[in-house]
Amino acid sequence: MKLHELSLQETHEQLSSRKISSAELTRAYLERVQRIDPQVKSYVTVSEDLALEQARQADERIKSGDGLTTLTGIPYSAKDSLSTRGVNTTCSSKILENYKPFYDSTAITNLNLAGSVLLGKNNMDEFGMGSSTENSGFFTTRNPWNFDRVPGGSSGGSAAAVAAGLAPFALGEDTGGSVRMPASFCGVTGLKTTYGRVSRYGLIPLVSSFDTIGPMARSAYDVSLVLEAIAGHDPKDGTSRVESVQNYSESLKKAENLRGLRIGIPKEYFVEGLDKEVDASVRAAIKQIESLGAEVMEVSLPHTQYAIPVYYLILFAEASSNLAKYDGVRFGLSERTTGDLMDVYLKTRETGFGAETKRRIMLGTFALSAGYYDAYYLKAQKVRALIRQDFQKAFETCDALITPVAPTTAFRIGEKISNPLDMYLSDVFVVAINLAGIPALSVPCGFSNGLPIGMQVMGPHLSEETLLRIGHLYQSQTDWHTKHPPCW
């Protein structure tokens, strides 16, 4: 068996018994990245020197046996919106092309403490704005299953890297589906965590009230191992949750069936526009989960149709505020050829931001401007409250809900890029989850024309253990998550 084919647990066993070294493993991944990534284009930065140094330190730690964790010596990649000290962090934007943070985000710090090895940073839609990575300021990532298709977005690089065996796991970030949608399109398992479960400190913000960091890996079990390492309260993030972190992987090991679990199927998610094969695959997965002992019932989330307009209005507003700091003064691109400070602002922002980013800054500035605030931003926040209530009500009678992640499989590169509204609609099943701040897991559950299909399992705040248990038991009976693309 080749090194990149091992699960995280198997890799850990090989490392801790010293059958392989972290240096050997890291070099094997770097070699694959060098060979395969020119086609997939999942990395914007490969941090080879840092990776080899971290691997060397991990090997010393393994040798001494002190403070070994399951992830010690295991390589990974991270979406380029997570700050990494001394390593370019660009958000795939020209405005941050040469930006090197002087601190690590807490999620990265936690993986450093665990002894993991950073291979590099993954491509994304600029600042997380997009559903295909076509909005990257640098290049478009390809879907490893079919190079003519998008990998989904905005964490498309991270999903593609995991799917193509260019990283055993990756950290993604989900503002409105950005972990789940690419996980579904690329056939990997991705978790959108409860808002506040993983610290946002050092995560370059898109929508501060939606943003969440989450693991992407090859199985629910692997996801559980990464979540244990990165989750937890952080004094540096005032919105992070104080509840203690569960031992997710231990609980998965003990799980035998889903008896006693009530699963709701929201009828508003199985409607016209849903691809027939996606529909059939998700329904088959629900049957499988029922056969594991769960009780399945239909539920209603009546405000579902309003999730997209609410999501985008709030996103426009918060994103335009968050992106005001890119002004060419303290860091990042700065166009200083002529004129005064105002000219620097105008030219830097005009040159540095891509079309979709400008469009959203414009719409947000409009939605927040005097005279329109009540009609757009405030109205959206009120409907958001109703969408949250829908979920609260559903969770009075069920423990989890299951839906498709996306209405279709991966679409063609170029298919939606000229019609922004059409692109926004591809997020129809994922954005409501961020409005409510609840967790959701994307699990591979089938294929259509050689392209992966994903189901979405969501639950109340801090129900990650339940979601991972459902995913893990489903994966113990199915092999969709073990299939690999041709470039593997």
Next chain:
Amino acid sequence: MSEKAQIRVDEKLVREIASLARLDLTDDETKMFVSQFKDILDYVSVLNEVDTDNVAPAYLSSSNKNMPREDRVEESVPTEEFLANAPQSKDDYVLIPRVHVEQ
């Protein structure tokens, strides 16, 4: 969205917003945004259907409150490391162009 939903999207409005957003849009971009704004604002106007008269806005995505941390003195970033990202610097300060230039 009351009477404000009858907003007229034209080049003048787009240029005004661009000025607020500090974006020096090209003429082509301005024209493109006029048509796209119309589509997108028309689409989000579906929210008018929802009765929100007695609904309080939900600004946070969960019920947890902000938790300020204790203010402790910690070592800060070395100045030169901070300034390494600055487009221009001089004597430990970030250098910026003149705020106002005489015409």
